[in-house]
Amino acid sequence: xxxxxxxxxxxxxxxxxxxxxxxxxxxxxxxxxxxxxxxxxxxxxxxxxxxxxxxxxxxxxxxxxxxxxxxxxxxxxxxxxxxxxxxxxxxxxxxxxxxxxxxxxxxxxxxxxxxxxxxxxxxxxxxxxxxxxxxxxxxxxxxxxxxxxxxxxxxxxxxxxxxxxxxxxxxxxxxxxxxxxxxxxxxxxxxxxxxxxxxxxxxxxxxxxxxxxxxxx
Numbered sequence: 001x002x003x004x005x006x007x008x009x010x011x012x013x014x015x016x017x018x019x020x021x022x023x024x025x026x027x028x029x030x031x032x033x034x035x036x037x038x039x040x041x042x043x044x045x046x047x048x049x050x051x052x053x054x055x056x057x058x059x060x061x062x063x064x065x066x067x068x069x070x071x072x073x074x075x076x077x078x079x080x081x082x083x084x085x086x087x088x089x090x091x092x093x094x095x096x097x098x099x100x101x102x103x104x105x106x107x108x109x110x111x112x113x114x115x116x117x118x119x120x121x122x123x124x125x126x127x128x129x130x131x132x133x134x135x136x137x138x139x140x141x142x143x144x145x146x147x148x149x150x151x152x153x154x155x156x157x158x159x160x161x162x163x164x165x166x167x168x169x170x171x172x173x174x175x176x177x178x179x180x181x182x183x184x185x186x187x188x189x190x191x192x193x194x195x196x197x198x199x200x201x202x203x204x205x206x207x208x209x210x211x212x213x214x215x216x217x
Contacts, residue, residue, distance in 0.1 A: 055124075
């Protein structure tokens with residue numbers, strides 16, 4: 001029998017990329033919660049969801065994290081809000097949470113921000129980068145259980161995602177780190193458990209063997 005051809009690094013990364021997508025259908029919600037990051041296309045996508053009439057509020061959450069400190073001159077929440085306003089979202093529909101530095105804080109601090117305004121939404125749309133959908137879901141359900149949430153991200157394929165600021169090397173490094181967190185964070189109390197197909201973990205192990213270890217915990 002012929003020896004199977006080893007998977008390319010791109011093929012391995014796409015295995016992880018596809019796993020991290022939740023494939024949720026959007027529904028009318030009370031709040032669109034946007035988790036800050038180093039990718040302003042997330043804010044553009046959130047603005048598009050708002051213009052589709054899916055929710056009356058946009059909450060932008062994020063201070064400066066490990067990927068934006070030194071890159072942004074203001075908080076992720078402020079940067080994202082500026083993008084949304086430029087796309088026609090009224091400032092009156094925007095709330096900002098500019099303190100959080102990780103996904104758990106995104107959820108906890110946004111919950112506090114909404115509660116201070118007397119808001120306790122039952123249905124939310126959570127917006128994140130494509131390859132962080134599953135981690136956003138698992139974290140949200142850990143820190144704010146009992147809600148009906150749908151995860152969304154910019155509809156960009158892995159092959160088209162890279163930019164000058166977001167190199168393929170960086171994306172794969174972070175992707176490998178986030179898949180590891182899906183595996184280990186439930187035991188730390190940071191996320192709810194998620195199924196991990198054998199093929200996904202095998203791809204993760206091969207990428208680690210190829211040196212993609214910079215964002216491991």
